[in-house]
Amino acid sequence: MPTESPGSGLRTPRLLVAGLVAVIVVLGLSIVMLSIGRSPAPTIPGQVDALATSHDACVSCHRNTTPGIVQQYGHSTMAAAKVSCRDCHEVKAGYPGAVEHQGTYVLNQPSTARCAQCHANEVAQFQQSRHGLPAYVAVAGSKDLSPTLLAQYQSIPEGQFAPDKSRNVIAEMEGSAITHFACESCHAVGAPAADGTVGQCAKCHIRHEFSLEQVRRPETCNNCHIGPDHPQWEIYVESKHGVAYHTGGDHWHWSAKPGMLTVQDFPAPTCATCHFSSFGNQGTTHDVGDRLTWYLFAPISERRPAWQDNKTRMQGICRECHNMAFVGDFYTRADAATAALNSFIKQSDTIMADLKANNLLTDKPFDEPIDFTHFETWHHYGRTAKFGVWMQGPDYTQWHGAYEVVKGLAELQALAAEKKGHH
Ligand code: HEC
Ligand code: HEC
Ligand code: HEC
Ligand code: HEC
Ligand code: HEC
Ligand code: HEC
Ligand code: HEC
Ligand code: HEC
Incomplete structure (x- = not known):
């Protein structure tokens, strides 16, 4: 039996090279990992474990029972500000929803009365x-x-x-x-x-870190603002603003102090910038309707009660980055697109009303295909087109929106003609 195969002269150097490459890769990786682990230095209070030396009974025991919660809360700015587990959870005996726990009473889900x-x-x-x-x-x-x-x-x-x-x-x-x-x-x-x-x-504020970065990131909203009927997340992702977020967002100041955010912190807006944050001449708000002019979610959009004031507020955000002519022109065109979509949906309603008047529709909703076609035309596609317009998603406005509305109308007309023919 040969002790060496013919190719072995080559094999040793190959193995050596492979080994060296592996060593270099591992070394390189560990340097990268080390530098990630080291930086950024814990400069803001939220990154230090504020509960490390706590002797509070809730903390001591829960460090064993639910270590994840103590770990997360320890790194929050609230823990650093000495807000305790008890401030949110502990209530008096007899408080609605309270459960007896370790010699005291707690709420498993602290209510907004606690935060208030x-x-x-x-x-x-x-x-x-x-x-x-x-x-x-x-x-x-x-x-x-x-x-x-x-x-x-x-x-x-x-x-x-x-x-x-x-x-x-x-x-x-x-x-x-x-x-x-x-x-x-x-x-x-x-x-x-x-x-x-x-x-x-x-x-929105994922417990127990209650982190500003987490809540300001648009992914927070995509828990709910997603899917065929309200694809605000998908629209944002394809918008220029979303492109800026995905390509540059790693360098934005996610934990900057609320109430005084500037374009230095956020060179392009996220959902939070336009709907929540202080920016330009606007203060922080948790009233998400405060900057909206239309009820876009409706089949036929109508103006909101205080829409002119709301418009001034939203435009105050845009104007930090765009000039007034650009913003004014955008609003004029987006209003016109909203009106155009309203009139398409009115046509779909007319087709249904006509069938109803001729007793060609059952009273029961969603018991025949035409009900679904009518519903999806406004609920999925009409709304998607409007959201796409206002948040700058051209593909959602077009192929997931207006195109499907036009197609839905053609289908409704065909289904209606069929019903009338059978009659
Ligand atoms: C001696 C240990 C101990 C102490 C002290 C303690 N807990 Fe607990 N706690 C537990 C255990 C064990 C559970 C159950 C965990 C499980 O089911 O996985 C629990 C559950 C909870 C729950 C969830 C209950 C539910 O059903 O969802 C809350 C909220 C809670 N504790 C808050 C507190 C607070 C606030 C304090 C301080 C006032 C505290 N705990 C003190 C051990 C303790
Ligand atoms: C700022 C308020 C706040 C503080 C401080 C706080 N919690 Fe909570 N905690 C909450 C909220 C809100 C929920 C319920 C979240 C939900 O509805 O899903 C919760 C849920 C829980 C639960 C039950 C949910 C689960 O996953 O088991 C436990 C246990 C708990 N907290 C323990 C603690 C402990 C221990 C501390 C202190 C280290 C603490 N909490 C501090 C607000 C707080
Ligand atoms: C006992 C008072 C107290 C209670 C109760 C309380 N908070 Fe706070 N919270 C604070 C303080 C103080 C800060 C400021 C921390 C800082 O900026 O240094 C804060 C900050 C925050 C922040 C901003 C975090 C940041 O990094 O700036 C959020 C979000 C928050 N709280 C949410 C909640 C929610 C939600 C509840 C109820 C479930 C709640 N808080 C209950 C006192 C409280
Ligand atoms: C847990 C689900 C959930 C999350 C997370 C959520 N939303 Fe909403 N949002 C809703 C629901 C449900 C409505 C519709 C309420 C209604 O009109 O009945 C809504 C409505 C809105 C509206 C329209 C309000 C109006 O007056 O018509 C805006 C704007 C909005 N959300 C923005 C946001 C932003 C920005 C975020 C992320 C920071 C977010 N939402 C996170 C569930 C959510
Ligand atoms: C993925 C999260 C999510 C689910 C699941 C969901 N919704 Fe919604 N819903 C929303 C959001 C977000 C809005 C707001 C859309 C907007 O303002 O653009 C909304 C809006 C609405 C509205 C219009 C606003 C109002 O107050 O009249 C109604 C009605 C509604 N949803 C009912 C339902 C019903 C019924 C279901 C289940 C069959 C459901 N939703 C399932 C997130 C959700
Ligand atoms: C729909 C998502 C959403 C919900 C629900 C929500 N928040 Fe917020 N919250 C935000 C966003 C986004 C910010 C960051 C605003 C900014 O950029 O400064 C924020 C910031 C905060 C801050 C810091 C603000 C400041 O000026 O210091 C506090 C405190 C807070 N929220 C408390 C609460 C409380 C209490 C509740 C429940 C009543 C709540 N939030 C519900 C999205 C939400
Ligand atoms: C550049 C600013 C901007 C960004 C970024 C942005 N929005 Fe909007 N959003 C708007 C404007 C403008 C409108 C329409 C306002 C009106 O009616 O006048 C709107 C409308 C909405 C509505 C519809 C409310 C209704 O009437 O049905 C929801 C919900 C919403 N946005 C959620 C989000 C979410 C979630 C994100 C992130 C995924 C987001 N927005 C990102 C500016 C923005
Ligand atoms: C923090 C800065 C900032 C804010 C606030 C902001 N934008 Fe933008 N916007 C940008 C940037 C950056 C771009 C990308 C510029 C480019 O295309 O070269 C952009 C692009 C746009 C575009 C062009 C989209 C395209 O597809 O070419 C429109 C329209 C627009 N923004 C509208 C708005 C409106 C309306 C608001 C307020 C509701 C707003 N923006 C708020 C930074 C901002």
């Missing part, structure tokens, strides 16, 4: 917005609201506009085993708690 102790403005603004009770009522209806909550709901001027109930029929068809994970998951952002206070802040 220290963040009264954010809570009040949030509760005046459609992220509050209107989001919940959209799915659950208002019939089970207490008189106090009903009055609170009715006091939200922008919350009363609720033009369409067809989705609630779909929820009924699907059943609560499914909708618990669907409609209710997204719309719980405005759900009331046992103590009667409204909203789930943790839908």
Whole structure:
């Protein structure tokens, strides 16, 4: 048996080279890893473990039971500011929703009443917005609201506009085993708690870091603002603003102090910049309706109650980066596109109304294909086209939007003609 194969003279150097390459790669990688591990230096308070020396019983015990929670909270700016587990969780015996725990009483899901102790403005603004009770009522209806909550709901001027109930029929068809994970998951952002206070802040502020970077990143919103009927995330991704975020966002100042953000912090806007953050002459707000002029989510869009003021506010954001002529022209054209889409959807409504008048439609919603075609024409495509226009997603405006609207109209006409022919 030969001790060496013919190619072995070559094999040794090859192995050597491969070995060397491997060593270099491993060394290179570990240098990269080390530098990632080392920098950035922990300059802001949130990056130090503020609970490292805590002797609080909640912290000590939960470091073993739920180490993830203690680890995350320890790195929050709130922990650094000496806000404790108890500030959010601990309540008196008999508090609505309280459970007895380790010799005291806690809320498993701290309500907005807890946050309001220290963040009264954010809570009040949030509760005046459609992220509050209107989001919940959209799915659950208002019939089970207490008189106090009903009055609170009715006091939200922008919350009363609720033009369409067809989705609630779909929820009924699907059943609560499914909708618990669907409609209710997204719309719980405005759900009331046992103590009667409204909203789930943790839908956006992921516990327990409550990090500004996390909540300012647009991915936070794509938990809900995504999909065929409200693809704001997809539209943002394809917009110039989204391109700037994806190509340069790593260098933006994600943890900059709220209330004084500038173009140095954010050279291009994210969802938060336009809808929440202080920017230009605008202050931070948790009232997401505050800068909107249309009810774009409606089948036929209408103006909002205070739309002129809202427009001034949103344009105040745009004007940090664009000149007034550019912004004014954009709004004029986007208004015209909204009106054009309104008129297409009106045509689809006319086709349906005509069939109904001739007794060619059943009273039951969603029991025949034409109901779905009509619904998708406005609910998926009409809205997508409008969102695409306003947030600069040309492909969503065109091929996932207006094209499908035009196609939907042709299909509706064909289905209607067929029904009339059969008659
Ligand atoms: C001696 C240990 C211990 C102490 C002290 C303690 N906990 Fe707990 N806690 C636990 C254990 C164990 C669980 C159950 C964990 C599980 O189910 O995985 C728990 C669960 C919880 C839950 C979730 C309950 C649920 O059903 O979802 C909350 C909230 C909580 N603790 C908060 C606190 C707070 C706030 C304090 C301080 C006032 C505290 N805990 C003190 C051990 C402790
Ligand atoms: C700023 C308020 C706040 C502070 C401070 C806080 N929590 Fe929470 N915690 C929450 C909220 C809000 C939820 C519920 C989130 C949800 O609805 O999903 C929660 C949920 C929990 C849960 C149950 C959920 C689960 O995943 O098991 C536990 C356990 C818990 N917290 C423990 C702690 C401990 C321990 C501390 C201190 C180290 C702490 N929390 C500090 C707000 C807080
Ligand atoms: C006992 C008072 C107190 C309570 C209760 C409280 N917070 Fe805070 N929170 C603070 C303080 C103080 C800061 C400022 C930390 C800083 O900027 O140094 C803060 C900061 C924050 C921030 C900004 C974080 C940052 O890095 O600037 C968020 C988000 C936040 N809180 C959310 C909540 C939510 C949600 C709740 C309720 C679940 C809550 N807080 C309950 C006192 C509180
Ligand atoms: C947990 C789900 C959820 C998350 C996360 C969420 N939203 Fe919403 N959002 C909703 C729902 C539901 C509505 C519709 C409420 C209604 O009109 O009934 C809504 C409505 C809105 C509106 C329209 C409000 C109006 O007056 O018509 C804006 C703007 C908005 N969200 C922006 C954002 C931004 C920006 C983020 C991320 C920072 C975000 N949302 C995160 C669920 C969510
Ligand atoms: C992925 C998260 C998500 C799911 C799942 C979801 N929605 Fe929504 N819904 C939203 C968002 C976001 C808006 C706001 C769109 C906008 O303003 O552009 C909205 C808007 C609405 C509106 C219009 C606003 C209003 O208050 O009248 C209704 C009604 C509604 N949803 C009902 C439902 C029903 C019923 C289901 C289940 C069949 C459902 N939604 C499932 C996120 C969701
Ligand atoms: C729909 C998403 C969303 C929800 C829900 C939400 N927030 Fe925020 N929050 C944000 C965004 C985005 C910012 C960052 C604004 C900025 O860029 O400065 C923020 C910032 C904050 C800050 C820091 C603001 C400052 O000026 O110091 C606090 C405190 C806060 N939120 C509290 C709350 C509380 C309390 C609730 C529940 C009532 C809540 N948030 C619900 C998105 C949300
Ligand atoms: C460049 C600023 C800008 C950015 C970035 C932006 N939006 Fe918008 N958004 C707008 C404008 C402008 C409108 C339409 C306002 C109007 O009605 O006048 C709008 C409309 C909306 C609506 C529709 C509300 C309705 O009436 O149905 C929602 C929801 C929304 N945006 C969420 C988001 C989310 C989520 C993101 C990020 C994925 C985002 N926006 C990114 C400016 C922006
Ligand atoms: C923080 C800065 C900033 C803000 C705020 C901002 N933009 Fe932009 N915008 C940009 C940048 C950067 C570009 C990319 C410029 C280019 O295309 O060369 C851009 C591009 C655009 C474009 C061109 C899109 C295309 O496809 O060519 C439009 C339209 C636009 N923005 C509208 C708006 C509107 C409307 C607002 C306010 C609701 C706004 N922007 C807010 C920075 C901003």
